[in-house]
Amino acid sequence: MTEGIAGLRTPLCDLLGCDVPILLAGMGGVARSELAAAVANAGGFEMLGMVRESPALIAEEVRALRALTDRPFAVNVIPSATDPALLEAQIGRCLDLGVRAFTFFWDVMPEVVARMKREGCLVLHQVGTAKAARQAEDAGADVIIAQGIEAGGHVHGRTGTFALAEAVMDAVRAPVVVSGGITTGRGLAAALAMGAQGVQCGTAFLATSESFAHDYHKSRVVxxxxxxxxxxxxxxxxxxxxxxxxxxxxxxxxxxxxxxxxxxxxxxxxxxxxxxxxxxxxxxxxxxxxxxxxxxxxxxxxxxxxxAGAIRDVVPAAERIRRMVRDAEDCLARLVSPVGGRP
Structure with a gap:
């Protein structure tokens, strides 16, 4: 559990059931049950990265995650980049398992979002443009994740993280999460200071002991x-x-x-x-x-x-979150401290 979280808690935390507004990106292959549980138990919100994975593996990972934590979680799938038959099988297995939250990315498929809402599920949708943010919200998405061009992995837009976040916050009423190049508490503080509800991190959690990434990949990030x-x-x-x-x-x-x-x-x-x-x-x-x-x-x-330049070591996910929380609180405290002074 994180310490001193009162100043960082946002309404998004109540919606997602987490303690701090730090989301684990649904990195395919990397964000499996071990990493997801570590993030959840440290107070963040976790996603299982199940992009194009088989329903059998999804079931295995969901059960493994539930054995490690009782925190809420989301499953990340990519409707527009997945064969329709496989997507149907993935979603069906998730619903059979009682999964209550999904994260989507890439092109907005309104019919998929609407279906999840009819099932009573929470939907988070990552987008790369303000137009896509409006489409996702109109389809029923509960949370919009604004992903800037600085992000690692698949990048859908071509706008910088904070410029995009500002445009998305102007375009939608839903809570906005900022994603792209954020690996420290300074980025979290900046997102909260501009009115966003939280941040999503991928690279910061790839370089943790619990991530399923190869040690070679982690060392290259460091x-x-x-x-x-x-x-x-x-x-x-x-x-x-x-x-x-x-x-x-x-x-x-x-x-x-x-x-x-x-x-x-x-x-x-x-x-x-x-x-x-x-x-x-x-x-x-x-x-x-x-x-x-x-x-x-x-x-x-x-x-x-x-x-990545701010990632200097491979640490447990709980330590990554602890550092982010500590540094974010320090940054936000400086905003209200006397000029030239410290709180």
Missing amino acids: DATGEDTVLTDVFVLNWPKGAAVRVIANSITEGLEGRLLGHDPATLPRVPIARDGDTPRLRFSTDSPMRTTTGALEEMALYAGQG
Whole structure:
């Protein structure tokens, strides 16, 4: 449990059932039950990253999470980037398991959001534009997550985090969560000071002991700065054409000679470079290295946001949250302290 949370608690915490307005991004493969439970038990709100995962794995992870925490949680799936039959099976299994909250991303599919609301579920929707925020709210989304271009992983918009957050807050009435490049308490304080209800973090939690990311990926995040990341759509196999991601530059991106965007998945070769058990991982795929991955890890998508430069070590998720809370409280206290003084 976090300490001294009174100054950080927002109405979003009551809606989600958490103590501090820090959300774990639903990172596919990375945000599994161990990490989700660690975030929840430290006072944050957790999401299971189940993008295109089988209903069987979803059931396994939901049960594992419930064995580790009794806190509320959401399951993250991507309707517009998932085969409709698989999406139906995913949602059906979640509902059978009593899942009561979902997080969606990429293109807004109003019929999916509306269905979840008819089922009585809470819906959080991550967007990259103010227009998409309005679409998501009109469809029934309860919480809007404004993701800026600084974010690691898949990035849908092209606007900076705080500029987008301001535009989204002007566009919707729903609580707004800020996401993209936020890895410290300073970013949390900035989001709250501008009127947002909380922040969502991916990179900050990828580099924790509980995340399912490979140790190699975690070490690359720790060693990276924001300038070491690039936005590219070359890691696009398994996603729609033009789906850009922010990754740490590697031999694949350096080999593009500056042509980071404009790649067509239909023309990219499908060459296995790594494996997770019996499952091959292809060069140019969206797969990032997990604990179970072996092979050419350096050539894979090493997701990280521009806030990576503030991540200097791999720590338990509870410690990451504790530091964020402490630093955010200090920043917010300075706003009301005498000029030149400390509270």
